[in-house]
Amino acid sequence: xxxxxxxxxxxxxxxxxxxxxxxxxxxxxxxxxxxxxxxxxxxxxxxxxxxxxxxxxxxxxxxxxxxxxxxxxxxxxxxxxxxxxxxxxxxxxxxxxxxxxxxxxxxxxxxxxxxxxxxxxxxxxxxxxxxxxxxxxxxxxxxxxxxxxxxxxxxxxxxxxxxxxxxxxxxxxxxxxxxxxxxxxxxxxxxxxxxxxxxxxxxxxxxxxxxxxxxxxxxxxxxxxxxxxxxxxxxxxxxxxxxxxxxxxxxxxxxxxxxxxxxxxxxxxxxxxxxxxxxxxxxxxxxxxxxxxxxxxxxxxxxxxxxxxxxxxxxxxxxxxxxxxxxxxxxxxxxxxx
Amino acid sequence: xxxxxxxxxxxxxxxxxxxxxxxxxxxxxxxxxxxxxxxxxxxxxxxxxxxxxxxxxxxxxxxxxxxxxxxxxxxxxxxxxxxxxxxxxxxxxxxxxxxxxxxxxxxxxxxxxxxxxxxxxxxxxxxxxxxxxxxxxxxxxxxxxxxxxxxxxxxxxxxxxxxxxxxxxxxxxxxxxxxxxxxxxxxxxxxxxxxxxxxxxxxxxxxxxxxxxxxxxxxxxxxxxxxxxxxxxxxxxxxxxxxxxxxxxxxxxxxxxxxxxxxxxxxxxxxxxxxxxxxxxxxxxxxxxxxxxxxxxxxxxxxxxxxxxxxxxxxxxxxxxxxxxxxxxxxxxxxxxx
DNA sequence: TTTATTTACGGAAACGTTTTCGAAACATGA
DNA sequence: TCATGTTTCGAAAACGTTTCCGTAAATAAA
Numbered sequence: 001x002x003x004x005x006x007x008x009x010x011x012x013x014x015x016x017x018x019x020x021x022x023x024x025x026x027x028x029x030x031x032x033x034x035x036x037x038x039x040x041x042x043x044x045x046x047x048x049x050x051x052x053x054x055x056x057x058x059x060x061x062x063x064x065x066x067x068x069x070x071x072x073x074x075x076x077x078x079x080x081x082x083x084x085x086x087x088x089x090x091x092x093x094x095x096x097x098x099x100x101x102x103x104x105x106x107x108x109x110x111x112x113x114x115x116x117x118x119x120x121x122x123x124x125x126x127x128x129x130x131x132x133x134x135x136x137x138x139x140x141x142x143x144x145x146x147x148x149x150x151x152x153x154x155x156x157x158x159x160x161x162x163x164x165x166x167x168x169x170x171x172x173x174x175x176x177x178x179x180x181x182x183x184x185x186x187x188x189x190x191x192x193x194x195x196x197x198x199x200x201x202x203x204x205x206x207x208x209x210x211x212x213x214x215x216x217x218x219x220x221x222x223x224x225x226x227x228x229x230x231x232x233x234x235x236x237x238x239x240x241x242x243x244x245x246x247x248x249x250x251x252x253x254x255x256x257x258x259x260x261x262x263x264x265x266x267x268x269x270x271x272x273x274x275x276x277x278x279x280x281x282x283x284x285x286x287x288x289x290x291x292x293x294x295x296x297x298x299x300x301x302x303x304x305x306x307x308x309x310x311x312x313x314x315x316x317x318x319x320x321x322x323x324x325x326x327x328x329x330x331x332x333x334x335x336x337x338x
Numbered sequence: 339x340x341x342x343x344x345x346x347x348x349x350x351x352x353x354x355x356x357x358x359x360x361x362x363x364x365x366x367x368x369x370x371x372x373x374x375x376x377x378x379x380x381x382x383x384x385x386x387x388x389x390x391x392x393x394x395x396x397x398x399x400x401x402x403x404x405x406x407x408x409x410x411x412x413x414x415x416x417x418x419x420x421x422x423x424x425x426x427x428x429x430x431x432x433x434x435x436x437x438x439x440x441x442x443x444x445x446x447x448x449x450x451x452x453x454x455x456x457x458x459x460x461x462x463x464x465x466x467x468x469x470x471x472x473x474x475x476x477x478x479x480x481x482x483x484x485x486x487x488x489x490x491x492x493x494x495x496x497x498x499x500x501x502x503x504x505x506x507x508x509x510x511x512x513x514x515x516x517x518x519x520x521x522x523x524x525x526x527x528x529x530x531x532x533x534x535x536x537x538x539x540x541x542x543x544x545x546x547x548x549x550x551x552x553x554x555x556x557x558x559x560x561x562x563x564x565x566x567x568x569x570x571x572x573x574x575x576x577x578x579x580x581x582x583x584x585x586x587x588x589x590x591x592x593x594x595x596x597x598x599x600x601x602x603x604x605x606x607x608x609x610x611x612x613x614x615x616x617x618x619x620x621x622x623x624x625x626x627x628x629x630x631x632x633x634x635x636x637x638x639x640x641x642x643x644x645x646x647x648x649x650x651x652x653x654x655x656x657x658x659x660x661x662x663x664x665x666x667x668x669x670x671x672x673x674x675x676x
Numbered sequence: 677t678t679t680a681t682t683t684a685c686g687g688a689a690a691c692g693t694t695t696t697c698g699a700a701a702c703a704t705g706a
Numbered sequence: 707t708c709a710t711g712t713t714t715c716g717a718a719a720a721c722g723t724t725t726c727c728g729t730a731a732a733t734a735a736a
Contacts, residue, residue: 005692016716021694031714046475048453052393053692056721061390063433071415071422080409084436093455095401096434098422115386117431137384257622279619284595286624343722354686359724369684391722394691 004045013041024049055116063093064307065118067109069101069126069150069223074250074278075296076124079148082300083122090308092119099126101188101223107134113143120144120307122300125152127189127223144310148303149294153193158310158320160303164194167292167327168201171274172246174290174329176209178337180244180272184217184235186256187248198248198276217242221252228252232259236271244335247275253289272335276327288332295325342383351379362387393454401431402645403456405447407439407464407488412588412616413634414462417486420638421460428646430457437464439526439561445472451481458482458645460638463490465527465561482648486641487632491531496648496658498641502532505630505665506539509612510584512628512667514547516675518582518610522555522573524594525586536586536614555580559590566590570597574609582673585613591627610673614665626670633663 010020015034023030023038030038041047055061066083068076080096087094095118099106106126111134113121120143123135132152139145139157151159175183185202187195203213219235221228232255235242247253253275257267265271267287277291302323310318348358353372361368361376368376379385393399404421406414418434425432433456437444444464449472451459458481461473470490477483477495489497513521523540525533537556544551557573559566570593573580585591591613595605603609605625615629640661648656 006694007692017693018695018717019715021692022715025694029714034714046449046452048450050394050692051453051455052390052399053721054694055390056388056394056691056723057693057695059721071409071418072412073415074410077409077411077415080434081436084409084434088436094434096418096422096432098419098426111384112386114384115389117389254619254622261622281592281617281619281623284592284599284624285619285622286626288624344724345722355723356687356725357685359722360685363724367684372684388722391691392724394693394721395723395725397691 004047005050009038009041009045009047013037059116061093061117061119062091063095063118064304065095065097065109065113065121067097067099067106067121067123069099069124071096071098074280075149075294078278078296079124079300079303082297082302083304086301086304086308092308101127103128103130110134110138114138114141118143120146120311122146122148122303122307124148125150125192127192130191144307146303146307146310148299150192150194156320158303158306158322160299160306160323160325161194162294162299162327163324164197165201165204167276167329168198168246168248169205170201170329171276171290171292172202172205173209174331175244175246175272175274175335176205176211178268178272178335181211182214182217182240182242183211183244183246184219184242185246185248186219186221186232186252188221188223188252190220195248202246225251225255228255229259232256233263236260236263236265241271243271245271245273245275247273247277250275250277250279253277257285257289267334268336274335282330283332285334287334290332290335291330292327293330294327298325342385343388347376347379347383347385351375397454399431399455399457400429401433401456402642403433403435403447403451403459405435405437405444405459406462407437409434409436412618413487413632416616416634417462417638417641420635420640421642424639424642424646430646439465441466441468448472448476452476452479456481458484458649460484460486460641460645462486463488463530465530468529482645484641484645484648486637488530488532494658496641496644496660498637498644498661498663499532500632500637500665501662502535503539503542505614505632505667506536506584506586507543508539508667509614509628509630510540510543511547512669513582513584513610513612513673514543514549516606516610516673518580519549520552520555520578520580521549521582521584522557522580523584523586524557524559524570524590526559526561526590528558533586540584563589563593566593567597570594571601574598574601574603579609581609583609583611583613585611585615588613588615588617591615595623595627605672606674612673620668621670623672625672628670628673629668630665631668632665636663 006017006020010017020038023035027035071077084094097109103126106129123145135155145157147157147159149161151161206213219231221231236259245256253273256273260267267273274290278296282289282291306321344355344358348355358376361373365373409415422432435447441464444467461483473493483495485495485497487499489499541551557569559569574597583594591611594611598605605611612628616634620627620629644659
């Protein structure tokens, strides 16, 4: 679009294109005087190098891709903030892709991104993703990829997540200590390793406290609020109704609240609820929601930092790192002892 | 990165680069047999055209830029969803830039984007932006720009927003009808036209109902939660304490809730609150928050659609359109009559 | 047969950078 | 004077596409 480019600048200055180009960057080869003349005119004309020409020539795009299931989710929007803060500082651009938890979409996006459009990728997997060959295929291209939150166990790559097992353990035990005897577990796809870890933490806490594990009160919900509502409602309508809810993701806790209201169940007297969540309104809910608050911003920031570490190291394929950032259990009324 | 390109395909097929290129798109010039051979190999090799070479040559990037103040905000994340849904359908890519309400950052981003990195821009202005010459400068390049939500009155461009005046009027009158005599108005920068409109709607409702307008209970808050908290707290500590709060943005309503809790003020008995908001937990708050719910997804979707309309119309600079999508007042307990 | 016309493809320029290479111009040392 | 070194710049290739143009071969028209 812009009509100001190296050629027009060079012409106006009576210099060659290559001189102008170098005057704008290396500049060790160029006399101080020329350099200043060039930079002055470039500033005046508001010259910005055509990124596509640069990228084509230099074979790097100064762009990273972020692939996430959703952006209407406090965890992911906070993580994006963290990612963006690093990218902006490094003068990189951020392409956002939403999978909406759809495996096919994730595959398609990943495949498209092999073209060199991005220099690296931050990925948080879709819940529907089971087969992971598309990710391995992507890695074969040599493009760095860093997982955050929803990582793959079987793929070798840097990963940033929270202490899912320990947090889930602590949260579950918290419910038990406050009197829960029968704790339901609400989660999304069990094929996600973080969900597995949380489930393991939950089970371990049950076992430690001598509470039998009951598969029938583990509810794996899809990405459909209506359906999830139904699943949770039937859970509560059972004669052997649970007296505690451990929600693996924020949205399910919100739906559980709604179900409780509609069924006239009192929180925390009849049901105690705890959830992984980054809700800013958790303390204002009725009752205030006890949460396992993940360091979302930090996770995003760290993942981006790891990615840039790989981008900056040239040929040396650095060994994958795994960073775990602890979550914090914030006790509120929804889980308090009666 | 990828080692498969037109040249390698051409070599393997015993064809020329140009033939392969055309076989993959126009293909009217190419025999059916060759076309199939080419496409088969391309599919097998997982060929994706280098976007930078394409963009450089075709002078279009298949990318749009979205500039917003923040992503940790239900309105904007829903809007992004709307934008992304259109972009994905059109096979476009979405670059996200966050201004964090900072004028300088907005200016810098806009300036950088003149380079042709994007084919068009969706902009929701930073609250600190007063001077708008950087936007006008940008437009001079001929790149299409569509405002959504936070638009500029003085700039000619397509705009998508909600009925800010009417919604604010209705909301304020709702408070009055439920008994409020002294309604404070919490807003962010008054230089934003949507904020002005909401303020006008508020004033008009007061006037219609014979309530004097009082400048001292209009609080213009910065993007700093601590500070906002202080401002709202002092507002409530006044002897002539307001009995109603109209929050122009979600975050201020949340802070107001917090202040009420800390000061021991009962909502809605002592203070009624209403807010522009897209909180999914509004109905679960204590008490449930009455909201003016903006059609955030729709606004994003429409803005993107308008942008693509301009992108698809070639040379004809289509006249700017202004689309207004109505918000919905959802009455809940925070504003109910005592 | 010769001359058009069509079909199917290749050559090469162009997009705007970056970067390698080389070469003037000038100074330095002998 | 000549050889050598330094400084400062320009020419040109390259990145991978797309597209304009040309042309050989095949077919149709004369």
